Amino acid sequence: xxxxxxxxxxxxxxxxxxxxxxxxxxxxxxxxxxxxxxxxxxxxxxxxxxxxxxxxxxxxxxxxxxxxxxxxxxxxxxxxxxxxxxxxxxxxxxxxxxxxxxxxxxxxxxxxxxxxxxxxxxxxxxxxxxxxxxxxxxxxxxxxxxxxxxxxxxxxxxxxxxxxxxxxxxxxxxxxxxxxxxxxxxxxxxxxxxxxxxxxxxxxxxxxxxxxxxxxxxxxxxxxxxxxxxxxxxxxxxxxxxxxxxxxxxxxxxxxxxxxxxxxxxxxxxxxxxxxxxxxxxxxxxxxxxxxxxxx
Numbered sequence: 001x002x003x004x005x006x007x008x009x010x011x012x013x014x015x016x017x018x019x020x021x022x023x024x025x026x027x028x029x030x031x032x033x034x035x036x037x038x039x040x041x042x043x044x045x046x047x048x049x050x051x052x053x054x055x056x057x058x059x060x061x062x063x064x065x066x067x068x069x070x071x072x073x074x075x076x077x078x079x080x081x082x083x084x085x086x087x088x089x090x091x092x093x094x095x096x097x098x099x100x101x102x103x104x105x106x107x108x109x110x111x112x113x114x115x116x117x118x119x120x121x122x123x124x125x126x127x128x129x130x131x132x133x134x135x136x137x138x139x140x141x142x143x144x145x146x147x148x149x150x151x152x153x154x155x156x157x158x159x160x161x162x163x164x165x166x167x168x169x170x171x172x173x174x175x176x177x178x179x180x181x182x183x184x185x186x187x188x189x190x191x192x193x194x195x196x197x198x199x200x201x202x203x204x205x206x207x208x209x210x211x212x213x214x215x216x217x218x219x220x221x222x223x224x225x226x227x228x229x230x231x232x233x234x235x236x237x238x239x240x241x242x243x244x245x246x247x248x249x250x251x252x253x254x255x256x257x258x259x260x261x262x263x264x265x266x267x268x269x270x271x272x273x274x275x276x277x278x279x280x281x282x283x284x285x286x287x288x289x290x291x292x293x294x295x296x
Contacts, residue, residue: 005227010242012223017246019216020086021254023077026208029201031191032077035209037183038198040069040176042213047173054170060163061171065178068156068221073179074186075149082142087257090247091126091267092146097240098123098273099154119276126270129262160228168225172218244271 026035044051054061066072083089098120163171187194201209244267251257 005230008223009227012220012227013240013242014246015215015220016240017090017243018250019212019220020080020090020247021250022208022211022216023080024086024251024255026205026212027077027081029205030197030209031187032081033074033183033187033191034194034197035212036070036073036077037180037187038209039213039217040073040179040183042209043217044173044176044180046214046218047169047176050167050169050173051177052170054166057163057166060159061166061174062178064156064159064163064171065175066182067152067159069175069179070182072149072152072156074182075145075152079142079145079149082145083139085139085257086251086255087244087248087259087267088263089142089146090244090251091270092143093150094240094244094270095123095147096150096154096157099151100157103154103158119273122273122276123270124273126266126268126273129266129269157228160225168222168229171225172222175221176217 023035030038079089080086101120160171248257248259248267252259
């Protein structure tokens with residue numbers, strides 16, 4: 001992967017890492033489903049020019065819109081609202097990497113080597129250590145909700161790899177289109193005082209909503225979709241190893257989180273597992289280039 005795309009992937013990961021703290025701050029002023037409704041309504045308005053009917057692809061877009069849009073983010077916002085440990089949740093979210101690799105093995109024929117399989121196992125062990133932290137165990141429901149959201153996102157990634165013919169912004173427009181009614185229904189059923197919450201938003205709350213709408217969704221998810229259409233899942237997913245690093249730094253700076261030694265150990269093991277996966281991909285690519293050069 002050219003260096004410019006690698007740097008762009010890192011930029012997307014930075015946006016997503018900071019977004020964990022942004023969501024938590026925003027949820028201090030808005031209920032989770034109302035937050036999601038406003039977020040995707042803004043995205044939909046921004047991407048209306050790309051909202052065009054695509055014959056033969058509408059059912060796939062409907063499924064994708066619910067996997068990586070409405071239902072996935074409904075779980076994300078709920079989990080973030082339930083937790084007081086943003087940094088830990090950011091590590092749990094990274095389970096999408098081994099989960100995506102496993103799904104890609106079965107549905108995309110992107111085979112997993114012993115190295116990758118070992119990296120998956122190590123990653124799971126690291127997350128297990130983090131979730132066994134007493135304070136995190138008390139938030140078991142938040143961990144399960146975030147993990148469910150992660151599985152939905154991984155399924156969405158697999159589906160995106162089969163939809164490479166649809167332009168990125170067109171995909172994002174339809175994801176938002178299908179997400180808005182999901183959040184509207186959920187906020188009307190489970191939440192109240194919608195108007196007063198919106199009226200009481202201050203500049204911080206407005207900034208948080210705009211960050212998640214413009215940067216995290218349009219730039220972040222649009223950018224990741226763009227990369228996934230150009231490169232294999234097994235090459236792109238490991239770049240997300242940096243997301244919890246940025247998320248943890250943001251949580252310490254903006255949320256005054258205290259990082260324990262057990263969290264550091266678990267995060268280090270998880271990142272090591274993801275590093276094993278990434279290193280193997282890099283090694284195989286380098287070997288293939290050497291063979292190609294020798295052939296010339």
